[in-house]
Amino acid sequence: MIYNLDKIKEMAEGDEDFIVSVVSVFLEEVPEDLKSLEEAIAAKDYDQAYKMAHKIKPNVDLLGMEQTRANALEIETLGKSKGNFKEIEVRFPLLKTDIQQVISELRKDFSL
DSSP, X not given: OOOOOHHHHHHHTTOHHHHHHHHHHHHHHHHHHHHHHHHHHHTTOHHHHHHHHHHHXXXXXXXXXXXXXXXXXXXXXXXXXXXXXXXXXXXXXXXXXXXXXXHHHHHHHHTO
């Protein structure tokens, strides 16, 4: 398991519906955001890559995905500063694989 619900559980204060709601929102929004990020990278659109990585980052952080958050932060930083696009292209597959794995695990773990 590459996700951790500690942050969400702390926020939920025992409210299981809240936890399921946060997970559901993640499963709804993040795949679309990931697709948008992939399209931005394919188009070599620094600004959109920055925006989508910035949007993904807090979602993966909330699920305790530290390595994934670090990759999103690096893509965000490179996009904002118009840094080495090759580095963005190298980091994206790692981000995508981690997120897809977590999506699969969350769907299974929460029967969603």
